Amino acid sequence: MSRRHVSAVLGLVAGALVAVPAPAAHAAAVQVRCSVPDLIAAIGAANGSPGPDTLQLARGCTYKLTAPDPESPGNGLPVITSEITIDGRGATIRRDERGHKVPKFRILLVGPTGDLTLTRTTISGGFATDCPAFPDPPGLACGGGISNTGRMSVTRSKISGNTSKSDVFAQGGGIDSPGTATVSESEVTGNQVVYSGSDLGGGAAGGAIVNDGPLTLTASRLTGNTATVTKDTQSFAFGAGLISFAETTVKDTVISDNRSFAPGGFARAALSNGIPEPGRLTVTGGAVTDNTSDAPHGFAQGGGIANNALMTVSDVKISANRAIAKNGTARGGGVRMGPIGTLDLTDSQITGNTVEAPGGTAQGGGIDNPDGGMLTAKRNKVLRNTATAKDGTAQGGGLFHAGGAEGLGTTTLEENAIQHNRAGDGGGIFKGSGVLTLNGDVVRANQPNNCSPTGTVPGCTD
Template structure:
């Protein structure tokens, strides 16, 4: 049992009264009071992991637990990875990464985690380092605040100022190799959740604010007549990412002022007329990104919440061409300033999606206009009920109003007709994720 706080267990009592005995009540979760000290919090979680029974941690009221180093070096998390059933009663405390600390996320959850009245702030998933065997930059880490693989419940809390990792730069070309592409930015600046089986991500009366997806890495530079590498695609879901079997339920609170990552800049073409590298695509979904496995409907829902002031990612700039070489293509701006849904049916119940913005294209050849300031759907449908409204987003409200009955655009430039090359790039980014 913990020596860092007061641990209480409800004891079972069996009293014999002649031939009668009281039946022992079921075991209750252990409860630990955690002093206002970051080392004590790390120790309390480690001890909870070692205890097979459910555990509850009660944080010191309004304390700021400042983390300065990783506690889980493999998963690059400031706290030990959660392994069992754990409830953290925050009592309005904050768990934050120190501003001058190395980059690490706050929480990695493999168990069944409940957070009540706690602020998770300042996490930064690690950036991509090095390249793969093809010279492409490695991807940035996802989940700057929380990386989640199991059931997760967040109530009356704040997830703020967390950032996913940026992609690493691609390798420069050599006499025998071509320039590598930049690595992809990490997804889910505030919360990133993925599971191959069905798990719930339940967020109630919580503010998801000021978080950011990871930016794409720079493309490598060309040599001689070789082209520059493509900039990396940016991370999706500045505030929240829910992929695979994650069933997202948001009730109350708000998703605001989050941003998806920016696409990476293309590499410079070689000095003998090498073509400039193309800019990477900006991140989809400034606020929240939801994508189930294709053909499996999880029916996520957002109820009584606001989705405002979020920004999809800007496309990356093309690189500089070598003398006489061709210019590179502009990176696509990200769609879905507020929300993006792939391959599922989302219900917005008494929700306001407003004042969100799509990402602008990067500099370069053939820039595509920004679209999907409010909602972006791909193989998906969004149902508006009980006065839910999508309005006042820039430059439009919905990429495809046909997928969102009741959504009206002021003009039709965003509406999709025929084959959409950008959609192919968006799906490819999710697969790489």
């Protein structure tokens, strides 16, 4: 954020003290009446003025947008190009969907030179038709509510009921942020990201938020968001809550009741991580709960968390998440590791998660590390997780581990409690291959057994 600097000069002229100039005062906040033309004019004026500007919206007003900005038709309001604070004071900025002739556009775009602080404001009804940060290939859609390519801070606000939809690739139903962003004490709810194409291998990512730039998410709620893809296109629906492709920090945040749906494709967890090294997704406190990944005749890969990069999770409640794949493969009801993932999981609760694959394969009700990832888990409670597959194969109610194609995957456990989990085989732990070690862990009271195959997990007894 830019700042004004006023230099103070102290000197003597003809034996007298020269007064130090007072710092220049910031311009008074602009009061914006409950009028869309007034809001548009206020943003335009703020973009054109030097220094930061604050716009105070009318309390409780709903600013109903019925047409896109003439200069940036993908957006409802003028692009934010300078340092602007929008203090909504409980106001809503909404694309008015009641008329069939209302075109589709997102609500806000923060341009590369923009610096937006959004507080006490609801952003709703936006519909992305383009992808400002990634215009090639054409047809991508990013950021149904907000697209941030500059700097942005969202506080005590609500981003709800926005859509990003494309027949090429869609991301960020609520927020897409290739820039630098913080979101705190806010709710991102009821947004959707949709791949509507017919080509194989399309994708819908980040029902609530997609992060392609540094992001800090604090004391917020990501709830009731969805990611869906066209049936039988072998496409990917992932991160219905949050997908991160750049450095991300999540603190004391609840990610719940989100759903990824990919019939005949790949449905991946509500919180998904694919950050290239050396970036990391760090999650501390909060909860990942009651999320669903559903891929009938396909692959459900993680109900709560899916990691295929560097990730740290500590003091998080990961509970009641589901990975479901009728006549397919369901893995990692709570946590799923990818082949190049590295995860440090500590002091967390992985409880009551399920994998279900009627007529298929279900593995890792609580935690799944099947393809060569590196998992270190310390002082966690892995309790009452289940793997079920009527007329199929169900293994590893608490944990499923395999070393991957090259047998290099490792799971290192220390002082965890793995109890009261259930599966067809390996109620506590099922080890397929690779290296799995126990160090002071309690593995007991699992059904039908604690560890399987017998003798493959040193230190585990039935």
